[in-house]
Amino acid sequence: MNPFSLALGEDQLAVRDWLHGFAADVMRPAAAEWDEREETPWPIIQEAAKLGIYSLDFYAQQYFDPSGVGIPVAMEELFWGDAGIGLSIVGTTLAAVAVLANGTDEQIGTWAPQMFGTPEDVKVAAFCSSEPDAGSDVSALRTRAVYDQAKDEWVLNGTKTWATNGGIAAVHVVVATVDPALGARGQASFVVPPGTPGLAQGQKFKKHGIRASHTAEVVLDNVRVPGHCLLGGKEKLDERLARARERAAGGEARGKAGKNAAMATFEASRPAVGAQAIGIARAAYEVALDYAKTRVQFGRPIIDNQGVAFTLADMRTRIDAARLLVWRASWMAANQQPFTAAEGSMSKLYAGETAKWVTSQAMQLLGGNGFTREYPVERMHRDSAIYTIFEGTSEIQRLVIARTISGLPIR
Numbered sequence: 001m002n003p004f005s006l007a008l009g010e011d012q013l014a015v016r017d018w019l020h021g022f023a024a025d026v027m028r029p030a031a032a033e034w035d036e037r038e039e040t041p042w043p044i045i046q047e048a049a050k051l052g053i054y055s056l057d058f059y060a061q062q063y064f065d066p067s068g069v070g071i072p073v074a075m076e077e078l079f080w081g082d083a084g085i086g087l088s089i090v091g092t093t094l095a096a097v098a099v100l101a102n103g104t105d106e107q108i109g110t111w112a113p114q115m116f117g118t119p120e121d122v123k124v125a126a127f128c129s130s131e132p133d134a135g136s137d138v139s140a141l142r143t144r145a146v147y148d149q150a151k152d153e154w155v156l157n158g159t160k161t162w163a164t165n166g167g168i169a170a171v172h173v174v175v176a177t178v179d180p181a182l183g184a185r186g187q188a189s190f191v192v193p194p195g196t197p198g199l200a201q202g203q204k205f206k207k208h209g210i211r212a213s214h215t216a217e218v219v220l221d222n223v224r225v226p227g228h229c230l231l232g233g234k235e236k237l238d239e240r241l242a243r244a245r246e247r248a249a250g251g252e253a254r255g256k257a258g259k260n261a262a263m264a265t266f267e268a269s270r271p272a273v274g275a276q277a278i279g280i281a282r283a284a285y286e287v288a289l290d291y292a293k294t295r296v297q298f299g300r301p302i303i304d305n306q307g308v309a310f311t312l313a314d315m316r317t318r319i320d321a322a323r324l325l326v327w328r329a330s331w332m333a334a335n336q337q338p339f340t341a342a343e344g345s346m347s348k349l350y351a352g353e354t355a356k357w358v359t360s361q362a363m364q365l366l367g368g369n370g371f372t373r374e375y376p377v378e379r380m381h382r383d384s385a386i387y388t389i390f391e392g393t394s395e396i397q398r399l400v401i402a403r404t405i406s407g408l409p410i411r
């Protein structure tokens with residue numbers, strides 16, 4: 001094992017600085033406009049694609065960085081630039097991770113490139129797990145996948161909600177129930193290829209934050225996909241279902257712990273989502289620090305007051321602590337260390353809560369200016385709020401951590 005070090009290598013520093021330049025020069029200046037427009041910033045995704053920042057190659061390189069911190073470093077820089085545009089750029093990776101986590105090499109090779117398109121014709125992808133009656137409770141999914149043996153096709157029916165890029169994506173990855181009696185264990189993930197009839201966008205949501213990122217319902221009405229669109233393949237699914245049925249026959253509770261398709265995706269992506277939250281928090285902290293040094297009240301910069309300076313000290317401390325948790329979980333995942341204390345959930349919980357707290361403190365330090373859209377901290381605060389909700393709410397992260405450290409089925 002390598003000696004302990006938190007220092008980034010030369011290549012990692014080069015990537016970080018390159019992304020920082022894009023975040024500062026392209027994303028920041030456009031952030032307010034796309035937040036107001038509440039539309040996917042296609043020209044910026046195109047620009048990112050031309051530079052190689054929006055590409056399968058780039059994310060694959062970061063994903064396979066042996067230290068594990070390639071993805072968190074990239075996420076932090078992009079979301080330091082802007083979270084709404086950032087999510088528009090990296091939203092595709094959630095679907096890509098679902099294919100990586102559950103798919104065969106052939107499926108990864110077929111679908112991952114189609115998710116990104118080309119710099120001349122960029123595409124996005126969507127990961128559709130949540131449903132109106134199945135948010136935190138992933139085992140309650142109602143979307144059904146039924147196998148049509150005669151045609152070797154799967155038929156998908158149901159309504160997905162809150163899907164990032166839902167309906168505007170080229171490739172949708174849909175988590176569906178194959179055997180409802182098995183709860184979470186009876187689920188599988190399917191790729192819905194571009195242009196498949198029966199898949200339509202439902203309501204597009206107007207949101208509090210990350211407004212440049214498209215979030216919508218996805219309606220699946222007799223969507224037929226070829227057998228090879230089942231991620232992992234039918235043989236593997238049949239084996240998994242047989243094992244689950246044996247366990248169920250042995251009296252094990254429905255939906256009890258155990259990996260399912262959606263959870264495999266979330267486990268891999270939680271530290272990366274935490275890193276996004278850190279990017280927002282760091283951005284707000286930097287604005288607040290500058291402001292506190294220059295804003296004069298009672299004849300001195302407001303930072304001269306211990307109350308203000310200590311708040312900034314706490315902001316910075318929590319941001320650094322969150323980053324250490326994210327890097328630890330990312331390093332563990334890359335080095336096949338088991339999450340024995342739910343370290344992935346821990347990192348996402350702490351980073352999400354930190355982003356919300358830091359951005360609210362930043363607004364307070366900017367006084368009236370913090371409350372206006374003349375300054376970016378108001379937008380950053382709105383953007384931060386999603387980080388205690390999606391990819392598992394803070395309560396669900398606590399539940400996962402509590403169950404893992406106690407070994408008890410805490411409810």
Ligand SMILES: Cc1cc2nc3c(=O)[nH]c(=O)nc-3n(C[C@H](O)[C@H](O)[C@H](O)COP(=O)(O)OP(=O)(O)OC[C@H]3O[C@@H](n4cnc5c(N)ncnc54)[C@H](O)[C@@H]3O)c2cc1C
Pocket residue numbers: 094126127128129130132134135136137161162163164165207210215386389390391392393394395396399411
């Ligand atoms: C902008 C946005 C983008 C999203 N993108 C995607 C996406 O791309 N793909 C996708 O599949 N989903 C996506 N989601 C869905 C997101 O993951 C869910 O909103 C989230 O998991 C919470 O589910 P819910 O909204 O149904 O809340 P609920 O599960 O109904 O929770 C409501 C409240 O109850 C609490 N709660 C629930 N159960 C418990 C419990 N057992 N103990 C304690 N408290 C509990 C929750 O913490 C929360 O505070 C997105 C959501 C948003 C808002």
